[in-house]
Amino acid sequence: MIGAWRRVGIIFLALLGLWGCAGKGPQDGVQPQSGLERAKEILNDYAKGEPMGSEAMAFDEIVADVRKTDPQKATILEKGFADLKRSPNNRSAKAKELLKKL
Numbered sequence: 055m056i057g058a059w060r061r062v063g064i065i066f067l068a069l070l071g072l073w074g075c076a077g078k079g080p081q082d083g084v085q086p087q088s089g090l091e092r093a094k095e096i097l098n099d100y101a102k103g104e105p106m107g108s109e110a111m112a113f114d115e116i117v118a119d120v121r122k123t124d125p126q127k128a129t130i131l132e133k134g135f136a137d138l139k140r141s142p143n144n145r146s147a148k149a150k151e152l153l154k155k156l
Contacts, residue, residue, distance in 0.1 A: 089119025093131055094156060100149035106142060113139070130155050 087095070093116050096109050113135040121128035134152035138145060 088123070089116045090124070090127065090156065092116050093120065094153065097134075097149040097153050097156075100138070100145050101153065103146055106138065106145065110135075110139060127156055 092112075096116075100106070117128050117132045117135065120131055131152070134148070134155070138148055138152075
């Protein structure tokens with residue numbers, strides 16, 4: 055008899071747990087970042103002295119995203135990212151300069 059109640063309790067708790075997860079989709083009002091916003095966030099980190107990390111692999115993707123809305127800024131960004139990759143010395147100053155252009 056105790057085993058039966060234990061099974062009922064386990065099933066009840068499992069259903070209660072699943073019910074708590076239901077209906078929690080994406081939050082309203084949260085918009086994905088545009089390419090330009092992503093670029094500015096990365097450049098702000100560099101301007102603060104953060105080292106270059108794995109985000110450098112996404113530079114081409116970010117530039118392609120910006121190119122859809124503003125080809126001129128995409129070209130500036132492409133050259134700036136290439137310069138940051140090529141010579142990481144003085145990254146902070148280069149990032150600040152690139153931010154001003156954007």
